[in-house]
Amino acid sequence: MQEPAITSELVLEHGLSDEEYEKICSILGRTPSFTELGIFSVMWSEHCSYKNSILQLKTLPREGEHLLAEAGEENAGLVDIGDGLAVAFKIESHNHPSAVEPYQGAATGVGGILRDIFTMGARPIAALNSLRFGSLDDAHVRFLFRGVVKGIGDYGNCFGVPTVGGEVYFDDSYSGNPLVNAMAVGVVKHDQVARAQAKLDGATVMIIGASTGRDGIHGATFASEDLSKESEERRSNVQVGDPFTEKLLLEATLEMIKVGCIHGIQDMGAAGITCSTSEMAGASGTGMEIDLNKVPLREEGMTPYEIMLSESQERMLLVAEPGREADVVAICAKWDLNAEEVGFVTTKHDKLIVRKDGRIFAEIPAETLVLGGGAPQYVREAVQPAYIEEVQAEKFDSLPIPENLNGTLLKLMATPNITSKSWVFHQYDHSVRTNTIVAPGADAAVVRIKGSKKALATSTDCNGRYVYLNPRRGTSIAVAESARNVVCSGGKPVGVTNCLNFGNPYKPEIYWQFKEAIAGMGEACRVFNTPVTGGNVSFYNENPKGAVYPTPTIGMLGVLEDVEHATTAWFKNDSDIIVLLGENKEEITGSEYLASIHGQISGDCPSLDLEKEKAVQDACLEAIQNGLVNSAHDIADGGFAVALAECCIMNKNKPIGARVSMPDFNRADAALFGESQSRIILSIPKSKMSRLESICKSNGVECHQIGTVGGEMLVIGEHINLRLTALSDAYHHTIEHCMSEII
Amino acid sequence: MKAAVIVFPGSNCDHDMYYVLKHVMGIDTQFLWHKDTAIGEIDAVFLPGGFSFGDYLRTGSIARFSPIMDEVIKFADGGGLVFGVCNGFQVLCEAGLLPGVLRKNRNLDFICRQVTVRVENTATRFSSACTQGQILQMPVAHGEGNYYAEPDTIRKLEENRQVVFRYATVEGEITDRANINGSVNNIAGICNDRGNVLGMMPHPERAAEFQLGSADGKFIFDSIVNKIAEFV
Numbered sequence: 001m002q003e004p005a006i007t008s009e010l011v012l013e014h015g016l017s018d019e020e021y022e023k024i025c026s027i028l029g030r031t032p033s034f035t036e037l038g039i040f041s042v043m044w045s046e047h048c049s050y051k052n053s054i055l056q057l058k059t060l061p062r063e064g065e066h067l068l069a070e071a072g073e074e075n076a077g078l079v080d081i082g083d084g085l086a087v088a089f090k091i092e093s094h095n096h097p098s099a100v101e102p103y104q105g106a107a108t109g110v111g112g113i114l115r116d117i118f119t120m121g122a123r124p125i126a127a128l129n130s131l132r133f134g135s136l137d138d139a140h141v142r143f144l145f146r147g148v149v150k151g152i153g154d155y156g157n158c159f160g161v162p163t164v165g166g167e168v169y170f171d172d173s174y175s176g177n178p179l180v181n182a183m184a185v186g187v188v189k190h191d192q193v194a195r196a197q198a199k200l201d202g203a204t205v206m207i208i209g210a211s212t213g214r215d216g217i218h219g220a221t222f223a224s225e226d227l228s229k230e231s232e233e234r235r236s237n238v239q240v241g242d243p244f245t246e247k248l249l250l251e252a253t254l255e256m257i258k259v260g261c262i263h264g265i266q267d268m269g270a271a272g273i274t275c276s277t278s279e280m281a282g283a284s285g286t287g288m289e290i291d292l293n294k295v296p297l298r299e300e301g302m303t304p305y306e307i308m309l310s311e312s313q314e315r316m317l318l319v320a321e322p323g324r325e326a327d328v329v330a331i332c333a334k335w336d337l338n339a340e341e342v343g344f345v346t347t348k349h350d351k352l353i354v355r356k357d358g359r360i361f362a363e364i365p366a367e368t369l370v371l372g373g374g375a376p377q378y379v380r381e382a383v384q385p386a387y388i389e390e391v392q393a394e395k396f397d398s399l400p401i402p403e404n405l406n407g408t409l410l411k412l413m414a415t416p417n418i419t420s421k422s423w424v425f426h427q428y429d430h431s432v433r434t435n436t437i438v439a440p441g442a443d444a445a446v447v448r449i450k451g452s453k454k455a456l457a458t459s460t461d462c463n464g465r466y467v468y469l470n471p472r473r474g475t476s477i478a479v480a481e482s483a484r485n486v487v488c489s490g491g492k493p494v495g496v497t498n499c500l501n502f503g504n505p506y507k508p509e510i511y512w513q514f515k516e517a518i519a520g521m522g523e524a525c526r527v528f529n530t531p532v533t534g535g536n537v538s539f540y541n542e543n544p545k546g547a548v549y550p551t552p553t554i555g556m557l558g559v560l561e562d563v564e565h566a567t568t569a570w571f572k573n574d575s576d577i578i579v580l581l582g583e584n585k586e587e588i589t590g591s592e593y594l595a596s597i598h599g600q601i602s603g604d605c606p607s608l609d610l611e612k613e614k615a616v617q618d619a620c621l622e623a624i625q626n627g628l629v630n631s632a633h634d635i636a637d638g639g640f641a642v643a644l645a646e647c648c649i650m651n652k653n654k655p656i657g658a659r660v661s662m663p664d665f666n667r668a669d670a671a672l673f674g675e676s677q678s679r680i681i682l683s684i685p686k687s688k689m690s691r692l693e694s695i696c697k698s699n700g701v702e703c704h705q706i707g708t709v710g711g712e713m714l715v716i717g718e719h720i721n722l723r724l725t726a727l728s729d730a731y732h733h734t735i736e737h738c739m740s741e742i743i
Numbered sequence: 744m745k746a747a748v749i750v751f752p753g754s755n756c757d758h759d760m761y762y763v764l765k766h767v768m769g770i771d772t773q774f775l776w777h778k779d780t781a782i783g784e785i786d787a788v789f790l791p792g793g794f795s796f797g798d799y800l801r802t803g804s805i806a807r808f809s810p811i812m813d814e815v816i817k818f819a820d821g822g823g824l825v826f827g828v829c830n831g832f833q834v835l836c837e838a839g840l841l842p843g844v845l846r847k848n849r850n851l852d853f854i855c856r857q858v859t860v861r862v863e864n865t866a867t868r869f870s871s872a873c874t875q876g877q878i879l880q881m882p883v884a885h886g887e888g889n890y891y892a893e894p895d896t897i898r899k900l901e902e903n904r905q906v907v908f909r910y911a912t913v914e915g916e917i918t919d920r921a922n923i924n925g926s927v928n929n930i931a932g933i934c935n936d937r938g939n940v941l942g943m944m945p946h947p948e949r950a951a952e953f954q955l956g957s958a959d960g961k962f963i964f965d966s967i968v969n970k971i972a973e974f975v
Contacts, residue, residue: 153853157884158794160755244753244797336752429855429884431949432792434759439956448954450762563954653913 003034003305003361010034014041015225020376027368035304035354035361039369042271042309043278046539049375052505053537056379056518064531066494072371073283074196075116075267076186077533079495081559083452084190088122091130091183091460091499091555093538097238098180102147107155107241109182111313114159115267118250119316121194121257122186125435126447127156129166129182130460130499130553134175136416136738141170144178146739151241152182153427158243159250162436163428164445166460170416173464176543181499181536183555185458187449194257197264198280198288198319201347205277205288206325208332208339209249209315212272213298215239216311226504226542245314245337252335253316259331261324268315274308274369276317277343278352281366282373285350288366290343292356304354304361319345382515383508391469394602396588401669405719408597409641410730412673415596418638419734420650437566441650443634444489444558446566455566457491457558463637464549466605469590471513474605475520475552477677480613481636482556483528487617488632488680490565490624491558493528496521498535498554503547505539513550521552527610528617530556567624569633570651571658571683574710576630578647579692581703582616582679584640584663586670592637593673606675612701613678619699620680626695628688635679641672641720643681645727648714652732655724660707662717672719683709744971746772747785749815749831751806756792756829756948763948764789768964777809786971787824788815790831792884792946802845802887803833812838824868824967825940829885832932832942840940841933842900843892848885849925855884857956858923860931860945861911864904867934869941872965878915879908879959881950883923888944890926890933897927899936908932908943 004010011021014037024032024040032040042048050057062071068086069078076090094109110127117124129152134141156163161184198205216239256262264284266276273295281288292307302310320328325341332339352369354362368374402408412418425440437455438446444459461482467474483493498521503510525532535555541548560566571578588594589603623629635643640663649655665671684692689705696703714722746764750757757774764772775782777795782788795806806812812834819825819840827835835841848854859880862873873879892900900906908931912921922929924944932943947960 150852157853157855157886158753158755158797160793242797244794244799247753247755247794426856427853429853431855431882431884431946431955432755432759434762434949434952434955437954 006031006034006037010037015045016041020044027365027374033361035308036364038305038309039274039362039364042274043369044375047270048275049371050537051376052378052380052539054371054377056515059518060522060532061525062531064495067531067533071532071534075119077495077497078120078193079533079557081454083454085449085452086188086190086193087185087456087557088117088120088188089185089497089555089557090116090534091181091497091553092536093499093501094180094182095178095501095538095541098148098178101238102144103151104238104240106148106151106180108239108313109180110152110155111241111243111246112269113182113184114161114246115269117184117186118253119194119265119267120188121192121254122188123254124161124184124186125433126185126445126458127161127163127183128458128460128555131168132174132179132464132551133170134172136170138175141175142739148178148180149424149427155241155243157429159247160432162430162432164430164436164447165440165458168421168424169464171464171549173549177541177548179501179541179548179551181553183460183497185456185557192257194262194265196266196280197284198286198345199284200263200322200345203263203322203345204320204325204341205290205343205345206318206320206328206339207295207315207342208252208318209337210242210245210312211296211298211338212307212310213312214302214306214310217306217309226540239311239313242314248335248337249314249316252332252337255331256328259327261321261327263319263321265316265318268317270311272310272312278366278369280317281352282370287346287349287351288343289346289353292354294340294342296338296340304356308354380505380511381508382512384512385509391602392604396603399598401667405668405672406722409645409720409722410726411597412593412638412642413645413727413730414734415592416734417592418642420732421735423735423739437563438489438568442489443485443569444491446489446560448563453562455560455563457486457489457560458556459485460553460555461485462551462553464551465595465601466590467517467552468549469603470605471516471550472520473608475517476524476610477605477608478552478554479521479524479528480608480677481634482554483530484617484634484680486556486558487621488567488569488634490567491560492621493530493556493558495533495557496525496530496554497533498552500537501541501548501551501553502539503542510547517550517552524610527614565624567629567632569647570631571647571656571709572630576683576709577686577689577705578658578660578707578709579682579684579703580679580706581620581682581696581701583702584671585676586665586667587674587676588670591639591673591675593639593669606677608677615699615701616678616680619696619701622695623682623692626691628684628692629682631683633681635681637675639673639675641716644716645714647681649724649728649731655728656709657711657713657724658707658709659711659715662719668719744770744786744968745784746770746787746789747775747782748772748789748791749775749777749811751777751795751809753795753797754791754793760789760791760948763951763964767951768968770968775811777811780810780814782814782818787826787967788818790827790834792829792831795830795834803830803837806834807837816840819940822939824971826869826967827942828946828948829944832944833887835940835942841935841942842896843890845887846889846891847887848889853886854923855882858883858945859911859913860908861915861917863906863909867907867938868966868970869934869963870907870966872969873962876915878911878913879962880957881945881947881960883945885944888924890930892927900933903936905933905936906930907934907941
């Protein structure tokens with residue numbers, strides 16, 4: 001087998017800079033082989049090495065008393081929740097694959113994140129996803145949207161994890177480069193946690209699960225460049241998912257961990273065998289020798305290069321406990337899975353050695369390949385983009401106030417960003433595993449943990465428009481909002497996973513957005529005491545028209561000490577009183593109202609006082625935990641009026657009206673639709689108001705009774721007066737109608 | 744009473760069924776692996792939901808060839824109680840224990856939502872704790888739940904009162920709008936002519952605790968437990 005000679009064109013094609021290539025030569029003390037070039041290329045790609053982001057990520061708060069694994073140390077973050085239980089959770093992007101092949105792209109995104117969870121020994125108990133698309137008026141966007149939703153549904157439904165929450169936004173900036181971020185949450189007993197380690201000299205290295213084919217070769221490199229016309233031709237870079245095999249892999253993996261026949265295990269995601277072998281050995285300071293003749297293949301004639309770089313799904317690399325190899329084989333056989341011995345761990349050297357037909361095709365010090373080891377780390381040039389000053393200076397005093405604010409509210413309720421996303425989540429099995437206490441469509445989803453009183457609340461959030469207008473504060477708001485959502489559902493926020501979707505980091509303006517966003521995230525996470533436990537960076541989210549809105553999606557994990565604290569957003573009972581926590585501030589800028597009614601994406605994003613935000617959340621949680629609250633809903637997109645309308649009609653089967661006084665205002669539209677932060681709408685029995693007031697007082701939070709639940713109308717002062725049926729019609733069918741159009 | 748939940752590769756409601764039987768109903772319950780070749784001393788066999796063998800071919804069409812299915816057929820032929828939910832219903836149809844097939848949902852999409860079904864016949868071993876015409880709320884979660892059988896078969900099912908559950912409005916009306924997946928005559932669950940095998944698409948095991956939004960599914964499990972108690 002003759003490998004191609006290394007030329008400068010070949011190096012360039014592999015996405016390596018001259019400087020990086022020289023570094024490779026100096027590490028090896030010679031010219032790399034073709035297989036070695038491929039290995040370095042994927043391991044040093046942005047996707048695997050985080051080379052342009054890691055130095056910024058290290059500034060985030062990554063420690064906390066409840067963390068059992070440091071960010072980046074394991075496949076997912078691991079948080080202790082007491083009772084001998086830990087929660088593994090993580091969010092990851094699959095944007096580029098979904099742009100060219102939406103169904104498989106999204107499906108394998110879900111598959112990848114689920115493997116990250118169960119490779120740690122945790123059974124996935126909830127999945128969420130955060131999606132961004134262009135305008136639904138565009139037939140191609142509808143094609144992408146339909147494919148992505150179906151891909152997520154088919155994979156998660158078959159695997160048997162409830163998809164309980166997430167978010168969907170539509171904006172032209174995502175046209176041609178949709179964002180598909182998948183999150184998974186799993187639960188594991190402390191003594192069943194599995195690690196990605198390979199420490200034992202002579203221990204057997206095994207591949208289990210699917211056989212290796214030519215799919216997904218260079219997926220990691222593909223994810224590390226801008227999308228272009230040529231991207232369509234890279235459809236073969238997209239992997240194909242098999243959720244059934246994944247389900248078998250889950251059961252086999254958990255069974256093997258339970259009986260103790262595994263020393264270390266890591267899933268094969270990006271860069272397949274290359275990444276799992278080098279990371280496990282690199283992190284353990286050991287070497288690993290593997291024989292590619294032993295790898296089960298889907299087709300004949302695959303080269304070492306192809307086998308090492310394949311991203312075939314549903315595979316795991318494991319290191320068996322010495323003497324327990326037969327147990328691994330037996331358990332895999334029970335589940336009809338391959339389990340092949342492909343090599344061994346060694347402490348005699350620290351190299352990854354790859355053989356085929358008795359010949360060595362790669363011999364590389366493992367540690368030099370990986371993040372935290374020899375992989376490059378860069379700080380890029382950062383320049384504030386010119387648009388920032390322009391948009392932030394914009395004033396809206398002369399903006400006309402609509403005469404018919406009822407009509408405006410109805411229009412807002414029907415915008416794709418605010419409307420009910422039931423078309424999406426009715427395609428996801430959200431009740432399998434019988435733990436779902438608060439289903440999709442609420443502020444945060446709540447799943448109980450059987451055998452414990454505890455439950456988990458989870459939410460994903462990011463308003464990309466805010467981050468575009470003000471990357472630092474916009475990102476702080478994303479953290480604040482996700483924490484607020486968790487609190488409204490009765491959970492105490494305990495940790496964050498993030499998915500950072502940005503443009504090309506070699507553009508100074510993009511890198512500036514990234515740096516600012518990280519700074520804003522760090523500031524907020526410190527105040528909420530929610531360390532960043534891990535996540536994923538996705539750069540190069542650009543289409544020929546430019547970069548997407550910077551979209552640092554936050555996945556927040558919260559814990560309910562008692563599942564009985566689970567709270568939903570919608571009004572429940574006639575004559576309950578409606579209470580506003582926090583202040584109305586008439587901030588119209590950056591709002592959905594400004595964007596969808598006036599067509600303007602401008603101004604600064606809403607203000608945020610982190611300490612005040614924390615106080616509002618603390619007061620709300622304390623009130624919920626004391627059993628005062630019948631419903632809690634945060635005020636977000638669409639502002640005060642939209643939030644109230646949602647409280648009335650979100651429970652489709654039992655809509656209930658409200659009569660609310662209008663806050664003091666200068667501009668009625670800003671008071672109704674402005675998106676000031678740190679506000680929560682509660683409904684409580686009248687008898688509990690004095691206790692709520694004292695909780696708010698002790699937290700230094702403003703709390704006002706603003707109205708009463710009941711009737712068949714939503715009335716807000718003199719300005720809003722609408723029948724619930726009208727609000728429901730506007731809110732519940734937009735996406736269904738868009739998607740019933742012929743593609 | 745002793746119950747067994749069969750686990751096919753790809754079953755994913757097996758734990759849920761087990762949990763309800765054991766921890767909600769307090770029944771002595773065990774799993775049976777699809778390669779097992781004996782059922783043992785069991786009073787009722789439960790085929791859970793999921794995607795047996797990935798459902799990559801017609802749903803349930805591979806699972807019906809699993810070794811345990813020969814035993815399930817013998818068990819049913821001997822009068823044993825067999826209950827299939829969702830994928831379990833599909834497997835029972837493929838195995839010939841129940842007539843008809845489950846086709847793709849009318850809208851071609853997977854559907855997960857709360858539905859209401861009307862109890863059509865309380866004189867079965869799966870519905871005796873219900874009242875005639877009672878409305879039960881529970882979730883569906885399936886891509887292929889659109890029940891179909893030849894007109895002759897449907898006529899016989901209706902004449903013999905083998906249609907046990909029908910999709911209905913909250914008020915109990917059998918309407919096309921309530922027919923979530925397009926099933927013939929709004930059929931949500933049927934039993935065999937002998938009355939010892941029942942399959943249904945909605946998930947009673949996901950609606951057996953108030954905490955989960957509905958405990959209506961418990962009427963079905965209560966029926967099963969009561970009847971077995973009578974027989975024992």
